[in-house]
Amino acid sequence: MAVSSAPGKVYLFGEHAVVYGEPAVPCAIEVRARVGVEKRADSKLRIHAEDLSLDGFTVEYGGTADGPPDVDVSESLLTAAMGYVDEAIEQVRDVTGEEDVGFDVTIESEIPLGAGLGSSAAVVVAAIDAGTREFGTTLEIDELAERAYQTEYEVQGGQASRADTFCSATGGAVRVEGDDCRSIEAPDLPIVIGFDGGAGDTGELVAGVRQLREQYDFAADTVDAIGDIVRNGEEALEEGDLEELGRLMDFNHGLLSALGVSSRSLDSMVWAARDAGADGAKLTGAGGGGCIVALDPTDETETALSYTPGCADAFRAELAETGVKRLE
Ligand SMILES: Nc1ncnc2c1ncn2[C@@H]1O[C@H](COP(=O)(O)OP(=O)(O)O)[C@@H](O)[C@H]1O
Ligand SMILES: C[C@@](O)(CCOP(=O)(O)O)CC(=O)O
Ligand SMILES: [Mg+2]
Incomplete structure (x- = not known):
């Protein structure tokens, strides 16, 4: 099994406008999502999401083509658990060429969901990183960030910037304008x-x-x-x-x-x-x-x-x- 973690972030400036090519400055913060990925003997995808409901839950299914899995949690929680992780696993398959292998994916996160602290980017960055390393490939940070961006872009219906994913992959304060992503110096901010x-x-x-x-x-x-x-x-x-x-x-x-x-x-x-x-x-x-x-x-x-x-x-x-x- 390979395990990676990635941080959440706050935007000091520029969310939303960054989607239209304006610059933005997000800053990574010490709250993390931790994702473990292990290959399976069969071709199923099993997602165990600790933090998506009070006690967490586990889904196991044959992939999106199989239709929704049959588990006793609300559909919105299911979609939530599966959307970003499914797409991240697609990226892992693309990097490694492993089309048919199944995975056990375990997610533990300190980042509240959908609250503006970049939980989606952190989960995706950590999942792609752990998934590719499970096959012995360690991605360069720039490629990891780019693939995580592609994942968010797909899941968010073609509307995403590189800001969250680049920031989560590299840490620190960053400046993103279109596809120009760089780290910047920042004082210790309170x-x-x-x-x-x-x-x-x-x-x-x-x-x-x-x-x-x-x-x-x-x-x-x-x-x-x-x-x-x-x-x-x-x-x-x-x-x-x-x-x-x-x-x-x-x-x-x-x-x-x-x-x-x-x-x-x-x-x-x-x-x-x-x-x-x-x-x-x-x-x-x-x-x-x-x-x-x-x-x-x-x-x-x-x-x-x-x-x-x-x-x-x-x-x-x-x-x-x-x-x-x-x-x-
Ligand atoms: N711990 C987690 N386990 C599984 N999926 C998660 C987890 N945290 C976040 N996600 C995914 O990210 C989505 C929230 O992302 P988003 O709406 O972009 O808000 P934010 O990135 O600000 O938290 C969730 O609906 C879910 O799909
Ligand atoms: C609104 C936006 O600029 C930031 C979204 O951040 P978050 O997923 O709410 O943390 C969208 C984007 O940049 O992809
Ligand atoms: Mg997000």
Whole structure:
């Protein structure tokens, strides 16, 4: 069996606009998904997802062509467990040429699902890495990131950027603009996360922004304006200017709200952080529900969030210097 882990991330700037070629700056954080892959004697795919329901569950089936497997969990959980993992396994087959081999895949993750912390990218990066290593092939990080991107692109119906997957594969802070992906220097940022306990549907939210952008000039201008904020943000990051970074994150959140991807609980958490004296706060990832990211070197924001109605969890996150980790 081969086991790999990969980190989640927050977007300091640029989600959604990155889908249309604007730059974005995500930053990997120390919450990880760990995926074990072992080849089987038969051609079945068995997915054991520890964290998809209270006690986790296991599905075993002959592949998507077989139709949905017969297990006692909701269809949305099943689709959730299978979509990204199925596609990641396709990538493993493509790399190794092993068309007919079955796999046991075990997923354990500390990353809340659909909450903007990049659980999908982390699961896909770790699954492709472990799956290929199970056959003795260790992919270069760039190829791993590219294949993980292809996986997200397929599952999200042709709408994805390289930001999440590149960040999860390489770790640290990265800058992504179209297919230009690079690591950048970042100071040790005082990142605080607020989580409303909910989730958003990435595919649906991305489709909503696309439609708005086609229908209204203001929305196309908003996407361009997010690009400007990201460019300013890169300068502030280089200078280690926390106050300016925070101000720009506030602007970025306002523009994401204008594009319709915030929510009442995300807005409440953003305002609680600002009121507590955070340098800035914004939603992270696709939105609709899930997490906000704030910058605050003091304990005030974390404390304020823990008393905010609608906030289910508040915690400090460390930058993950390392992306994929090859564990076994
Ligand atoms: N622990 C896990 N086990 C299996 N699949 C997972 C796990 N974590 C995430 N996923 C997959 O990723 C999807 C969530 O991805 P997405 O909507 O992009 O949100 P995010 O990447 O922000 O968490 C889940 O619906 C599921 O398909
Ligand atoms: C909205 C988007 O920019 C980021 C989505 O991030 P997440 O899956 O919600 O963590 C989509 C993408 O870049 O593929
Ligand atoms: Mg995702």
